[in-house]
Amino acid sequence: MATQTNVKFSRVSIPIADALAQLQEEAFDPLRIELRKFARIQPTGEDEFPGYDVIGRPLDLRSIEAVLDEVGRGESFGLGYLVGVPAYIYLNFFDFDDAGYSALLTFDSSVLYFRDDKSAQGQLLERILSRTCDALDVDVCGYNSSDRYIGEFDALAVAEIVDGVRSGELLRMEQPFFYAIKADHLTTESILSAIPHTLAKHKRLGRYHVLSAWPR
Numbered sequence: 001m002a003t004q005t006n007v008k009f010s011r012v013s014i015p016i017a018d019a020l021a022q023l024q025e026e027a028f029d030p031l032r033i034e035l036r037k038f039a040r041i042q043p044t045g046e047d048e049f050p051g052y053d054v055i056g057r058p059l060d061l062r063s064i065e066a067v068l069d070e071v072g073r074g075e076s077f078g079l080g081y082l083v084g085v086p087a088y089i090y091l092n093f094f095d096f097d098d099a100g101y102s103a104l105l106t107f108d109s110s111v112l113y114f115r116d117d118k119s120a121q122g123q124l125l126e127r128i129l130s131r132t133c134d135a136l137d138v139d140v141c142g143y144n145s146s147d148r149y150i151g152e153f154d155a156l157a158v159a160e161i162v163d164g165v166r167s168g169e170l171l172r173m174e175q176p177f178f179y180a181i182k183a184d185h186l187t188t189e190s191i192l193s194a195i196p197h198t199l200a201k202h203k204r205l206g207r208y209h210v211l212s213a214w215p216r
Contacts, residue, residue, distance in 0.1 A: 003112060004143070004149055005106050005108070006104060006105070007129060007141065007143040008105075008148075009103050009104075009133070009141045009156060010140045011155045012093075012136050012137070012138060013100040013137070014136070014137055016096075016101065019135070020064045020079075022136070023135045026134065027134070031083070031084075033081050033084070033128070034062070034082045035061065035067075035080075035081055036060065036061075037078075037079065038061040038070055039054045039080075040075065041055060041078050043076075043094075043153075050152050050153060050154075058080070067079065074096040074097075076095070076096070077093055078090055078091065078093070083128070087114075088108050089105060089108070091103060091105050091132075102154065103138075105132065107125065111124060111125050111128070112215070120214070121216065122176060122214020125178070126212055129143070129180065138180075138182075139182050140158050140179070140181050140182070140185070143177060144176070145173065158185060161179055161181060162181060165179055165181065166186060166191075167194065168198060171195060171200040171211060175199050175213035176212075177213050179211045180205075180211075181209045183204070188209070
């Protein structure tokens with residue numbers, strides 16, 4: 001089975017210009033991740049596997065200012081970032097309305113399996129996802145190998161991740177998996193009671209509970 005490489009988030013409410021700036025400054029610059037590509041995207045119109053297609057040729061863009069000059073208000077688009085592995089992560093922003101928008105992150109599988117003297121497998125991806133959640137100020141983030149993360153471009157409901165972690169259902173998945181939950185949605189005690197007999201490791205990173213299990 002191919003490695004699942006889609007990561008989903010709850011809806012994002014901060015303005016897109018602020019989100020892109022915070023992503024670069026707070027998440028990607030510290031990890032030496034560089035913006036390289038921009039593309040407009042549009043819905044495929046497929047009912048069974050809804051998603052987005054690229055419109056035209058991607059552009060080589062290296063700054064947030066250049067992206068904002070290209071994209072129109074409410075226009076869906078995707079960005080490609082070069083990670084020093086070397087590999088790419090891709091962030092797609094879509095389904096804009098007055099209340100916010102959705103985001104989907106896709107990564108090259110080599111990001112998941114990267115390891116060196118300082119990082120075990122999965123730790124680089126965990127750092128990227130944790131910083132991305134914080135920069136976008138999302139309530140929850142999810143990633144696992146289930147069909148929930150294949151194909152569809154959509155946002156996660158907060159209860160979907162909170163209830164799945166509290167019950168332990170999401171923690172009994174096979175590795176790899178990753179969930180980030182804002183701490184005001186779930187107590188440490190409820191998480192610790194759900195972890196026994198699962199592969200999940202729990203960390204408190206800033207405003208978030210992070211639960212993960214990575215390949216060994």
